[in-house]
Every structure is written in C-alpha cells, then in structure tokens.
Amino acid sequence: MNRLRKKLDHLISIKEKALVAYLVAGDPDLDSTLDLMHLFVKSGVDIIEVGVPFTDPIAEGPIIQKAHDRALKNNISLPNIIKLVEDFRKVDDSTPIILMGYLNTFSFHKELIDKSDQHGVDAVLVVDIPGELSISSYGISNPNIDSISLISPTTSQERIEKIAKNGSGFIYYVTLRGVTGSSNLDVEEINSNIKKIRSYSDIPTLAGFGIKSNEDAKLLSEYSDGIIVGSSIVDMITKQSESRNFDRIGEYLRGLKNAIL
Numbered sequence: 001m002n003r004l005r006k007k008l009d010h011l012i013s014i015k016e017k018a019l020v021a022y023l024v025a026g027d028p029d030l031d032s033t034l035d036l037m038h039l040f041v042k043s044g045v046d047i048i049e050v051g052v053p054f055t056d057p058i059a060e061g062p063i064i065q066k067a068h069d070r071a072l073k074n075n076i077s078l079p080n081i082i083k084l085v086e087d088f089r090k091v092d093d094s095t096p097i098i099l100m101g102y103l104n105t106f107s108f109h110k111e112l113i114d115k116s117d118q119h120g121v122d123a124v125l126v127v128d129i130p131g132e133l134s135i136s137s138y139g140i141s142n143p144n145i146d147s148i149s150l151i152s153p154t155t156s157q158e159r160i161e162k163i164a165k166n167g168s169g170f171i172y173y174v175t176l177r178g179v180t181g182s183s184n185l186d187v188e189e190i191n192s193n194i195k196k197i198r199s200y201s202d203i204p205t206l207a208g209f210g211i212k213s214n215e216d217a218k219l220l221s222e223y224s225d226g227i228i229v230g231s232s233i234v235d236m237i238t239k240q241s242e243s244r245n246f247d248r249i250g251e252y253l254r255g256l257k258n259a260i261l
Contacts, residue, residue: 018226052101
C-alpha cells in the first residue's frame, strides 16, 4: 500500500476529510516550489498535487495556463520534477505526491514513470485520457502508483460505472462544467453524482475545480471524502512571486483545513 492509500485510509478511519493542494512545478522557480510544498504540509495539506507543465493544458483555466507557460519558459521538464520530488522526500517521506499532467509528457518519459515510485511519486493523474483507461493502457506499467480518474457532471451513467470501477487511489469528481478556476457550484448535482460514484466504487471520492472559499470547502466536504484546491493557490503564488513571501498561502490553507474538519 503506497502513501496515498495509507493517507486516505487513515483520514477515513478518523472521520477527517482530505485537503489536496495543487501547484505548478517551476512557477515561479523550482526552489520556490519545494519551499511551497513544505509550507503546504505545515499548513494542514494532506496530499500534494504537482502540475507538470504542458504547452496545451486543455483542462486548465487562464490562471493555471499562465503558470504552465511561465514554468515552460523556465525549461521545467518531468526529469526536473522527479528531482524536485526526490528533494522533498529528503525531508518528508509521508505526504503523498500526485503528478498531474498530460499524456504526451508521460508517454515521452515512460521510463521515468515506470520507476517513479522509486523516486517518491505515489500517483499520476493524466487529464487527457478517458477515465475507463489508465496509464497502463498506454504501455506505462507501474503497479506501485495509482492512476486517478476524473468524472465530471456531464459523464454518462454508463461511463460513471466503468470509470468508478477502473479508478485507483481516489476518484476525482469535477464539481462543475468548464475549466479549472470557474465558479457557480451546483450542490444538488454534486451530491447526486457523488452518490452514484459511491454506489459503484468503495475508493474515496474527492471534489475539485471551482473551490475558492472556506464556505465552498465546507459545503463540498459534506458530500465528498475531501477537496482539491488549485487555481486560488496558483493565483496567490503568482501575486507573491516577486517577493517570495508566501505566508498568505499558509493562512489560506489553514483556513480551508479548519473549514473541513
């Protein structure tokens, strides 16, 4: 059992919801990314999702797209990110790390992903592959890492069943139609769809996309096993990138964690 499954099992056993925080590796630079990862943990984050920069991040809204662009201008690549994870593991060997990115990157670096658990990675989330499939469907074979699947409000009942049964680690439920950073959460729809997912799978279901405030976090944690926050954090990183003073992010994360307790 890897770190991700251990962490989620533990949180469920103590009836606590998971807080997952996202950032883009290399924005504003790798040293800052490493500092932020440690800040996340100190501020109550249970799981870290590391965005792998890509030239055409189709699932992302403008805030995260710009972060990808900045990281690519810094020549950030998957080998750099694996080294980042290794550096993080020198201090923290318990916080689960998920790599979130796009198929082209993972396929190109197949050998790295095949051995990524040896470098401290616990799961991958490949945004642009169908949820019924996993990285193994594309010739990437690593039974020691989870392949996380996405389910959205527009996913059909038939596909929800297939994806829920195929997923590992947790199911990432997209709380809204559109891209990351949007708003207008439909609570009734979210509750109904998460119930459907749980009828087909006993792995945790976490909710992400569009979560900005403590109120959003508290509301969605009532229906899910945890929340995933990205755009709001990336926006704050951008605004503090010159000063490298990220204290406000720590305060924001502590507020989210307290809201879902």
